[in-house]
Amino acid sequence: MGATGIGAAIPRKEDHRFVTGKGRYVDDINRPGQAYAFFLRSPHAHAKIKSIDTKAAESAPGVVAVYTGDDIAADKVGGLICGWLIHSKDGSPMNAGPHPALAQGKVRYVGDHVAVVIADTLAQARDAAEKIEVDYEVLPAVVDLANAQSGTQIHDVAPNNVVYDWHLGDKAAVDKAFASAKHVTKLELVNNRLVPNPMEPRAAVGEYEEGTDSLVLYTTSQNPHVARLVLSAFIGLAPEHKFRVIAPDVGGGFGSKIFIYAEERVCVWAARKIRRPVKWNCDRTEAFLCDAHGRDHVTHAELATDADGKITALRVSTKANLGAYLSTFASSVPTYLYVPLLSGQYNIPAIYGEVMALYTNTAPVDAYRGAGRPEATFVIERIVEMAARELGMDPAEFRRKNFVTQFPHQTPVIMCYDTGDYDASLKKAQEIHDTAGFPSRKAQSESQGKLRGLGYSAYIEACGIAPSAAVGSLGAGVGLWESAEVRVNPIGTVEILTGSHSHGQGHETTFAQLVSDRLGIPIDNVSIVHGDTDKVQMGMGTYGSRSGAVGMSAIFKALEKVEAKAKKVAAHVLEAAEGDIEFKDGKFTVKGTDKNADWGTIALQAYIAHKFNGQELEPGLKESAFWDPTNFTFPAGVHICELEVDPATGLTTIEKWTAVDDFGNLINPMIVEGQVHGGIAQGVGQALLEGAIYNDEGQLITASFMDYCMPRAGDVPSYSVGMTTTPCPSNPLGIKGCGEAGAIASPPAVINALTNAVGHENLQMPATPERVWKAAQGARLRMAAE
């Protein structure tokens, strides 16, 4: 391992600039002569645009230009795209309505983009926007999933507002199992709509370089190359080789910054029109209105068990709200990232899932930390819990009885779990948590008039996204490999150019740890370059917990190539046969002799090429690799939530949280734990606090931090985080990935604990004090009677 190698919990290299306020986020970037963009947004959830009069705005002080959808259409530049084609049960392709950057003829959600004002100052742009007159013909808004299919049609191509009606699994086998089941558990579940809310709002600076007829875009993106690909190939703004996209320091993403949105697209297009840089930043209200939201499923689930308490089948029927337009990956989230995870950690012989995806007049919905896997885990972990209670079995024992124990395990829903030991995580979690002590802690709480509950969540997820051929066959428009380039400099320092992007994950440290470990060089001699399409070759970016499993595997492969070349150079330098060169801890030695050369010497020799003739061995020491995973990875574990409820107020306090996760091999345990902590907080937020709510007219009534309850330090406890390890067999480092697991595991742990505390069979999220209070009344009366 070494002090700075793989497995070391070292502090991060990148922190200096963040703790001193010298980070470089997009809104910190200012370009000479820049103008400012302000978007006029629809105040109506659903309306026809009869006319837009921008004349008064155009002549307002400081205004450079005002553009509408017609201006963009006139330039023959395309609309925003969804990159994953899903087919319905009948084989028909999904109904993808056009998604113009500025509305054409219709607005479809409050916040939808109607026009953009570009002015010398932001204040002038805002003021001028108030002078734009839009004549709307308001239409009825479709807000509720329950009524979406009978509501006013939102897109011409989607009758009954159906995007697709999809399924996966063996319905016949499932129906058969249910027909002969000893017991059937049924559950209605809502996976509440969330707003990702990274602390940095989105921002963009678009610039046109006239001399070279090329575009530059600074954007808060998790994947600058994908942004360039979409803006270039699908939207047609400029060919890729004349389009530089830079995602510098980005303040969190959680999925919401994967997508290509209207604003950055308009900024860079407008910069070319007005021949000045155009800067835009999102205020928080705008972020609430038009960042892609997450989750929003309504599900009916049924679980069949036999006389021995073994699960024989699961069937699930879900309505998924995709919002007013299809965001970049929206279609994949409630399908292939959801149903294939419904087997959970259990050996379930038959599974069938059907998903009806619907348009509504709400913000587009797409991937948010976990993307489909939190939805799946909520279903399986809630219904397994309910089944255990209905059968009178201990929830941990019921799970244990049904765990997969033989690997590889082919589930009935595509996923083949490679390796794992679910019993080990459960056992370790129970030990760390001291579940045996729960009854006495509960008695203690009750003696003070409080209810106490304990809940499990045994989660598994599929990440390390993803094998290109597999996702291609399922409808993805892109491959999901990753790229890396290892550049050794003449005096031996190393630059890693990675297609991954760090927006909080600490890659500048963890990736450097890998290099330091493999090459035996000081970690300070390694720098990680990411986020600039001019510097880094094509890459697919960071999401789906893939930077370790996929991004680092690409670096590993490139390092192997570098080592092989370096050995060739060393052979020339040390005048030995290549087969006799050994490389360890930064030193090249000749087997059986004390001839040696250090890393720096060999690097220099590679570049001065004095010791070899350039025909048999090229000068230089720089290699590139693209890594395409052969499988998803399958992090899994157990979370245990223990909480107290005050039945007089419904207030829930989380008293204890234990997480035991199997992420395979770890590079930096401190960073891994940090990812788990952050994920748990988001899951607690979903379970107890958060919820994006639209009223009947499609107005988002939770559009600020005053109305949308973000988790604060006082809402969460300290967490106990432990690990078990079964290394991933499908990548050279044995990494499974850890970025989303906390958010995937936690919501069912909270709701299982809450329902355990208040004895109420089903509580929906967010389990606000009001909901918990109502549920607790029955329990309170019982307690009083005792």
Add this chain to the structure above:
Amino acid sequence: MPTVSMNVNGRQRSADIDPRTLLVQFLRENLRLTGTHVGCDTSQCGACVVQIDGEAVKACTVLALSCDGSNVLTIEGLANGNELHPMQEAFREHHGLQCGFCTPGMIMTAVDLVRRKGNNLDEKTIREELEGNLCRCTGYHNIVKAIAAGARNMASMPQSKAAE
């Protein structure tokens, strides 16, 4: 346009500004001190916390003109040259940050917390006092650890540096 003049991180700074200019805008746009961040529009997130005349204030909620003649300390002024302030060092050591966006505000709030409540802060106090600072990345666990450690380490700082 009126002129505003204040001492920022030890230097006298002035500019002619639109009277609507918030302090955070003055710092970020007029002075190009971009370490103070804007994360919301309702004064909840705390990414904009600075010190005005020795007390923590959310710079998004105060007009620059009302700071005329004041002493303002931002995150850029906290370190002593290349030597990090103990609170900055504690955040780094305890992994109290991930994306870094809330971090300047967290650190400025933490330094003020020590001024108000002393060097021995328990977990409950720290969590309560962070009500005005949101973080989406860390889940707060390591922020709490960092603040407790930073508070202890501030005890051995010369007093004049701890809350300038």
